[in-house]
Amino acid sequence: MNCTVYLNNFFSFLKISIKKKKNKIFVKKTKNIIFVLNFLYKEGYIKNYKIINDSKICIFLKYVLNESIFHDIIYYKPSRKIFFTKKKMCNFIRNKKWLGSNYILYTSKGLLSLTQCIKYNLTGILMFKIN
Numbered sequence: 001m002n003c004t005v006y007l008n009n010f011f012s013f014l015k016i017s018i019k020k021k022k023n024k025i026f027v028k029k030t031k032n033i034i035f036v037l038n039f040l041y042k043e044g045y046i047k048n049y050k051i052i053n054d055s056k057i058c059i060f061l062k063y064v065l066n067e068s069i070f071h072d073i074i075y076y077k078p079s080r081k082i083f084f085t086k087k088k089m090c091n092f093i094r095n096k097k098w099l100g101s102n103y104i105l106y107t108s109k110g111l112l113s114l115t116q117c118i119k120y121n122l123t124g125i126l127m128f129k130i131n
Contacts, residue, residue, distance in 0.1 A: 004078055006030050011075035011128065014059075018068045022061060029057045036128075039104065039111040045069050045130065070102075072131040082126040089118050102130045 010033050017025045027033060029051060037059065040046045046069075047060040062069045076082060084092070084105055092114070103114040105124030117124055 007032055007036070008075055008077065010036070011073055015073055018061060018070070018073075021063070021066070021068075023063075024058055024060050026052070027057050027059060029053075029055050033057065035111065043102075043113070070130045074129045074131075076126050076128060083123070084114070084117065084126060085123050086118075086121065089114060089123075093118065100131060104128050104130065 006028060007030075010027055013025065013027060034051075034057070037046070037049045037057070041048060045062065047062045049057055049059045051057050084103075104111055104127050105114060105117055105122075106127045107117060107122045107124035109120065109122060111127065112120070112122065112124065116122075
């Protein structure tokens with residue numbers, strides 16, 4: 001299986017687990033999943049994660065007042081590349097299309113939110129959206 005399939009499965013499993021209010025989940029270990037988990041942990045979307053062995057990761061999900069930090073997560077496959085230029089980001093912000101969502105872009109500096117990209121004057125490819 002290629003990394004796109006693993007990421008797609010990861011995001012689907014994460015979505016289902018949050019709806020079922022699971023406290024922890026186990027996923028296959030890949031570099032890309034660890035890359036995404038680092039971002040989710042740093043931004044406060046998950047409590048933590050622990051690498052169990054060479055092939056498995058345990059993710060501890062985060063809830064506040066029995067509600068998940070996020071309600072939905074949408075993964076944009078590489079075949080659906082949506083490139084955000086500086087102009088497109090400014091138009092996006094101006095039209096308030098991003099309200100209620102956090103758009104995560106893959107940039108030359110790693111994964112960053114749309115607002116971070118504007119702050120650091122970076123462009124990127126949309127990877128996923130958190131509602």
